[in-house]
Amino acid sequence: MLYQLFETQRALLSPFSEFAAASAKLYSHPLSPFAHTPMAQRLSAGLDLMHRLAKDYEKPEFDIKTVEVDGVDVAVQELVALEKPFCRLLRFKRYTDDPTVLAKMKDQPTVLVVAPLSGHHATLLRDTVKQLLKDHKVYITDWTDARMVPLDAGPFHLDDYIRYVQEFIRQVGGADCHVISVCQPTVPVLAAISLMASAGEPTPRSMTMMGGPIDARKSPTAVNNLAMNRSFSWFENNVIYRVPTNFPGSGREVYPGFLQHTGFVAMNPDRHLSSHYDYFLDLVRGDDEGAEAHRRFYDEYNAVLDMPAEYYLDTIKTVFQDFALVNGTWQVDEQYVRPQDIKTTALLTVEGELDDISGAGQTRAAHDLCSGVSKEHQFHYDAVGAGHYGIFSGRRWRDNVYPVVRDFIARYEAAPLKKTAKAAAPAARRPAPARKRKA
Numbered sequence: 492m493l494y495q496l497f498e499t500q501r502a503l504l505s506p507f508s509e510f511a512a513a514s515a516k517l518y519s520h521p522l523s524p525f526a527h528t529p530m531a532q533r534l535s536a537g538l539d540l541m542h543r544l545a546k547d548y549e550k551p552e553f554d555i556k557t558v559e560v561d562g563v564d565v566a567v568q569e570l571v572a573l574e575k576p577f578c579r580l581l582r583f584k585r586y587t588d589d590p591t592v593l594a595k596m597k598d599q600p601t602v603l604v605v606a607p608l609s610g611h612h613a614t615l616l617r618d619t620v621k622q623l624l625k626d627h628k629v630y631i632t633d634w635t636d637a638r639m640v641p642l643d644a645g646p647f648h649l650d651d652y653i654r655y656v657q658e659f660i661r662q663v664g665g666a667d668c669h670v671i672s673v674c675q676p677t678v679p680v681l682a683a684i685s686l687m688a689s690a691g692e693p694t695p696r697s698m699t700m701m702g703g704p705i706d707a708r709k710s711p712t713a714v715n716n717l718a719m720n721r722s723f724s725w726f727e728n729n730v731i732y733r734v735p736t737n738f739p740g741s742g743r744e745v746y747p748g749f750l751q752h753t754g755f756v757a758m759n760p761d762r763h764l765s766s767h768y769d770y771f772l773d774l775v776r777g778d779d780e781g782a783e784a785h786r787r788f789y790d791e792y793n794a795v796l797d798m799p800a801e802y803y804l805d806t807i808k809t810v811f812q813d814f815a816l817v818n819g820t821w822q823v824d825e826q827y828v829r830p831q832d833i834k835t836t837a838l839l840t841v842e843g844e845l846d847d848i849s850g851a852g853q854t855r856a857a858h859d860l861c862s863g864v865s866k867e868h869q870f871h872y873d874a875v876g877a878g879h880y881g882i883f884s885g886r887r888w889r890d891n892v893y894p895v896v897r898d899f900i901a902r903y904e905a906a907p908l909k910k911t912a913k914a915a916a917p918a919a920r921r922p923a924p925a926r927k928r929k930a
Contacts, residue, residue, distance in 0.1 A: 494732040497749050501547055508545035515539040536774035540767060543786075548793040550636070551614045555583060558624040563592045572630060573662050576644040577651070577799070579633040580659050581613075583624055596628070600904040601668045603659060603695075604631040607675040608652065608802065610751035610795050612636075616673060617791075618884040622893050623671075627900070630663050632656075632676075636796035637745045638738040649679060649805035650823050656683040666693030666835075666907070669900045673883050674849065677703025678810050681830055681857060686823060688832040688863075697903040699896055701841040702849045702882050704810055705857045706817045710850025713758060718811035726807050731800045746803040748795030755792070758847070817856060830860035835908040837868040839899045841892060843877035868908060870899060 518525050518535035525531060557564045565587040573580040587593050602623055606613035613633045623629045632655070637647070656679060660668060672680040677700040688694050707715045732747055734740045756763050766785065773781035815821035821828040838861050840854045858869050872895045877887040 492732075494747055495735050497747070498735050498737065504545040505547065508542050508547075511538045511542040511545065515542060532775050532777075536771050539774055540771050543770075543789065544767075548790060548795075550612050550794055550796070551791055553581075553583075553614055553617055553620065555617065555621050555624070558585065558621060560585070560587070560592050560596060560625055563587060563589050565589075565592065565596070567624065573659065575655060575658075576640055577635050577637070577647045578655055579635070580662060581631050581633050583620060583629045583631075585624065585628075600627050600696075600900050601664050602627040602629050602900065603663045603668055603670050604629065605656060605659075605670065605672040605676040605680050606632050606634065607673060608634040608798060609675040610748060610755065610798070611791070612794055612796055614794075615791055616883060618888060619671075619673065622889055626897055627669075630659070632659060634796070636748070637743060637799045638734040638740040638797045640740045640743065640799075642740065642742050646801045647799040648801045649809060652676075652679045652802060653683045653686070653823055656680055657687060660684075660687070660695060666696065668695050669697045669699070669904070670695045671699040671701065671896070672703060673701045674703050674879070675806070677701070677705055677854060677857070678806075678816055681705065681860070682816065682821065682823065682828045684836060685828050685830045685833055686826060688834065688836070689826065689829050694833060694836045696835075696907045697837040697839065697900055699839045699841065699899065700854050700857055701892075702843055702846055702879055703854050704849050705854055705860070706814065707811050707853060708814060708817075709852035709856060712847055712850045714848050715811060715850065718807050723804070723808055723812060726804060731804070734797065740797075744800035745797035746800060748797050751798075752793065752795045817860065830857070831862045833861050834863040836864065837870075837899070837903045837908060838864055839870045839872065839896065841872045841874060841882055841896070843874045843879055843882040845876065845878040846882070848879040864908075868903075 515535045515538035517523050518528075518531045518538065520526055526535075553569060555567050555569070558567055559565075565585045568584045568586065570582045570584050571579050572582040585596055587596070604616060604619060604623070606616050613631055616631065620629055620631055640647075656676070660670065660683070670680060670684070680698065681700070684694050684698060704715065707719070711719065730746050730750055731744050734743045734745055766789075770782060770785040772778075773785065809815045809821060813820065816828060816830075819827065819829075838857060840857055842849070842851060842854050844851075855871050858871065861869065872892065874882050874887055874892050877892070881887040882892055
């Protein structure tokens with residue numbers, strides 16, 4: 492019933508939002524007589540803010556048209572490499588007429604970025620993808636809004652997520668690719684590669700895990716505490732709703748995006764209130780650059796998707812209540828998940844010093860689990876001054892985190908681990924540990 496009420500409210504607010512947008516332009520357009528009346532700038536700013544608070548936010552585009560490779564701008568085309576009911580595997584294909592750059596791009600490593608299925612769209616990793624494209628062939632998982640998936644596609648469990656990841660790894664190159672998982676997918680990605688290793692299947696050359704709840708018991712955050720302190724039945728009874736009839740997935744049980752968004756905002760309400768007030772002031776002052784930066788952020792932040800109920804509940808129980816991965820009790824298709832069976836995939840973990848979603852030590856816990864990987868092929872990086880989003884987006888990602896990830900991938904692209912006896916460490920530079928400095 493709550494989902495239907497939300498959709499009714501959204502439908503009622505839609506005309507008001509459009510009216511506010513049109514009125515804002517009426518008080519700001521230089522050719523409008525109303526733009527020259529007293530308080531016109533403030534009226535326009537207030538109406539624009541009302542429009543943004545009431546509008547419906549659609550899924551954004553990646554909108555990556557070009558990227559610079561060795562000082563040359565190359566064209567980028569977004570292609571669908573593989574389509575599944577609940578996910579599309581996207582490839583960002585690069586094109587150039589420069590023969591030197593083209594030859595270099597052909598030899599660059601292939602990277603599969605596994606995006607979170609935790610409320611926001613994969614476009615949240617736009618900055619991640621754009622930076623990676625400078626030195627890699629890039630694929631990314633683009634998870635589908637569950638309300639757009641018809642009921643006849645069947646359910647989608649955490650086990651299905653793992654099978655999808657395995658299929659995508661095989662699709663992009665298997666043992667010849669590198670995998671990067673950001674936040675939530677660190678757990679199912681580690682499980683997917685573990686199961687491949689246990690079955691004797693070739694595994695990726697490297698795996699980079701960034702800000703994920705491998706062991707949510709360590710330094711629990713507000714997000715972890717909610718999942719751990721509520722009973723499983725509480726989640727079943729309070730956050731799961733059926734998709735209304737105006738969507739293709741009508742009748743499907745989901746964890747609705749609007750509830751997730753409410754939770755996101757509730758974590759830092761003062762910060763969001765301050766941000767919107769600053770946006771109002773930017774409009775009044777005519778600071779177009781500051782206002783546009785606000786729009787870009789919230790166009791992404793406010794665009795959320797519904798998660799399949801089965802997947803969400805599986806994640807709550809497996810990751811945050813049973814801690815099945817670290818306890819060694821997790822089974823997929825009657826096979827135990829054994830990270831210790833991974834031997835030929837190098838490991839890099841990344842954590843943000845100020846991460847308030849995945850606490851300190853949660854991602855680093857992967858090192859103890861992956862005991863089959865020699866310590867000389869395991870690395871950890873602490874991103875000083877970075878919050879959760881800072882480890883994969885923004886200045887700290889570009890200047891601090893990305894060089895470490897790039898060098899780590901380059902090392903194991905040049906000298907992949909073998910199943911034979913341990914080889915001497917390659918001559919490539921080892922990712923440097925984070926140096927403590929003031930944020």
